[in-house]
Amino acid sequence: MKSYNNTTYAILGILTTDCTSGYSIKQFMDQSLNHFWKISYGQIYPTLKLLVEDGLAEVKSASTSGRADKNEYFLTEKGLATLKNWIEQPIDQVPAERNEVLLKLFFGSHQSPERTVSLLEEYQKTLEARHATYEAIEQGIRHNHHEEQDAMYWLFTLDYGKRVTQAAIGWCEYTLKNIR
Amino acid sequence: MKSYNNTTYAILGILTTDCTSGYSIKQFMDQSLNHFWKISYGQIYPTLKLLVEDGLAEVKSASTSGRADKNEYFLTEKGLATLKNWIEQPIDQVPAERNEVLLKLFFGSHQSPERTVSLLEEYQKTLEARHATYEAIEQGIRHNHHEEQDAMYWLFTLDYGKRVTQAAIGWCEYTLKNIR
DNA sequence: GCCGTCATGTAAATAGTTACATGATTAA
DNA sequence: TTAATCATGTAACTATTTACATGACGGC
Numbered sequence: 001m002k003s004y005n006n007t008t009y010a011i012l013g014i015l016t017t018d019c020t021s022g023y024s025i026k027q028f029m030d031q032s033l034n035h036f037w038k039i040s041y042g043q044i045y046p047t048l049k050l051l052v053e054d055g056l057a058e059v060k061s062a063s064t065s066g067r068a069d070k071n072e073y074f075l076t077e078k079g080l081a082t083l084k085n086w087i088e089q090p091i092d093q094v095p096a097e098r099n100e101v102l103l104k105l106f107f108g109s110h111q112s113p114e115r116t117v118s119l120l121e122e123y124q125k126t127l128e129a130r131h132a133t134y135e136a137i138e139q140g141i142r143h144n145h146h147e148e149q150d151a152m153y154w155l156f157t158l159d160y161g162k163r164v165t166q167a168a169i170g171w172c173e174y175t176l177k178n179i180r
Numbered sequence: 181m182k183s184y185n186n187t188t189y190a191i192l193g194i195l196t197t198d199c200t201s202g203y204s205i206k207q208f209m210d211q212s213l214n215h216f217w218k219i220s221y222g223q224i225y226p227t228l229k230l231l232v233e234d235g236l237a238e239v240k241s242a243s244t245s246g247r248a249d250k251n252e253y254f255l256t257e258k259g260l261a262t263l264k265n266w267i268e269q270p271i272d273q274v275p276a277e278r279n280e281v282l283l284k285l286f287f288g289s290h291q292s293p294e295r296t297v298s299l300l301e302e303y304q305k306t307l308e309a310r311h312a313t314y315e316a317i318e319q320g321i322r323h324n325h326h327e328e329q330d331a332m333y334w335l336f337t338l339d340y341g342k343r344v345t346q347a348a349i350g351w352c353e354y355t356l357k358n359i360r
Numbered sequence: 361g362c363c364g365t366c367a368t369g370t371a372a373a374t375a376g377t378t379a380c381a382t383g384a385t386t387a388a
Numbered sequence: 389t390t391a392a393t394c395a396t397g398t399a400a401c402t403a404t405t406t407a408c409a410t411g412a413c414g415g416c
Contacts, residue, residue: 005403006280013287023367033286036279040405045369069368069411080290087284087291091299094306097277099216100186102340104267106213107193108333110260111267119271126274153288156358160282160351167347171340178336185375203395220377225397250395 001085002054010037011047012075012083015057017150020072022048032141032154035134035161048073056082113179120179124172131165134158181265182234190217191227192255192263195237197330200252202228212321212334215314215341228253236262293359300359304352311345314338 004012010033011025019028022044029039048071051057056079062070075083101123108116138158145151184192190213191205199208202224209219228251231237236259240252255263281303288296318338325331 006278006283007403010283013283013290016287016290021367022369033283035276036282038276038278041367041369042371042405042407043403049369070366071368083287084290087287088295090302091280091284091306094281094303094310095278096215096218098186098218098275099340100271101274102216102337103186103190103193103213104271106333106337107196107263107267107330108336109330110193110196110264115268122270123274126271130274149289150287153286156288156355157282157286159355160279160348163347163351164344167343168340171343175336175339187375201395202397221395221397222377222379222399223375229397 001082004082004086007037007039007043008047008050009083009086010039011044012051012056012079012086015073015075016080016083020074021070022073031137033157034137035130036157051079055079116179117176120172120176124169124176127165127169127172131162131169134161134165138162181262184262184266187217187219187223188227188230189263189266190219191224192231192236192259192266195253195255195259196263200254201250202253211317213337214317215310216337231259235259296359297356300352300356304349304356307345307349307352311342311349314341314345318342 010029014025014028017028019025022041025044025048026039026041029037048057048059051073052059055076057073057075060072060074062072101119104119105116108119138155141151141154141158145154190209194205194208197208199205202221205224205228206219206221209217228237228239231253232239235256237253237255240254241250281299284299285296288299318335321331321334321338325334
């Protein structure tokens with residue numbers, strides 16, 4: 001079985017929900033997977049094309065009524081099988097996240113402690129905003145998708161985001177105390 | 181002032197320590213920044229070349245004694261100024277980390293709960309190993325670099341890694357309880 | 361008439377990994 | 389003598405973002 005990159009599998013997965021167009025895939029991503037997977041149109045459209053070429057999806061152009069040129073994509077059996085196969089493969093390696101804040105902090109001895117304090121304060125604010133976003137997304141899922149079986153899994157991923165973000169906020173507070 | 185990518189600044193920063201060759205930069209990275217910044221030789225050598233071209237570093241070829249072809253790089257004043265300038269710039273945006281485990285979990289309804297349990301158990305093991313690695317690196321810094329002023333900052337970044345990893349392990353335990 | 365949203369797509373640039381190629385030294 | 393480590397570097401490939409180009413619809 002041919003293998004694809006994770007971004008392709010993410011799109012394949014989203015096509016199992018009721019998102020069918022490139023545009024709505026992007027919207028769905030921004031709303032629900034935003035905290036651990038982002039994607040640009042520059043990748044979505046070429047990937048959809050590839051999925052059709054490889055028989056993993058079929059496209060129906062709904063250019064008739066009203067708005068022109070809306071392409072709707074539907075998973076084929078082969079597409080669903082490819083998705084399921086990928087999900088069941090063990091993770092080969094968990095890549096380390098890149099963190100610019102830590103990179104700057106690592107070389108913190110080359111700037112004043114005041115600057116380092118600012119760096120961490122800003123980061124903490126960003127993390128607090130992120131945490132709030134996760135809670136908003138969580139509420140959105142609870143209200144709009146509570147009947148779907150997928151929802152439980154979506155909430156698990158959000159819980160991850162919240163816990164990890166909270167830990168990072170705690171680290172900011174502790175580290176600030178040490179520098180000040 | 182010309183701007184570079186973060187990987188270039190990371191190399192610039194490492195050149196302020198006593199790492200002077202491409203090879204030792206890679207080693208240092210793998211030992212100390214591994215948890216938030218990774219880099220391959222395919223980027224190190226071309227970047228070092230660029231630094232010299234732009235006058236941020238100078239190279240001395242020590243091809244005389246013994247081992248041939250060892251290039252040693254030293255930051256220029258311009259290089260140090262460029263590094264300091266970058267450190268002091270605020271972070272424009274904190275990119276979300278990509279997480280393949282969460283991506284698979286997100287689509288977990290397409291596989292059996294047993295498979296999902298395996299996914300999380302494996303992930304937890306990986307995280308526990310990672311946590312242990314961080315503690316080992318921490319001990320290494322405390323023993324080998326305790327006199328350096330940099331060491332405090334290095335330890336801060338490790339503390340971050342440990343806290344966030346610990347939060348992720350807690351999430352694994354909690355989520356496994358919910359699925360089982 | 362203009363702005364926001366819906367909607368699709370490409371080209372160029374940037375970033376990064378992997379595989380390959382080379383060869384010396386050192387310790388078992 | 390053979391494997392590990394030291395050491396540098398390039399080419400090809402893959403991944404991803406950003407900027408650009410286009411245009412219709414609906415509400416104000």
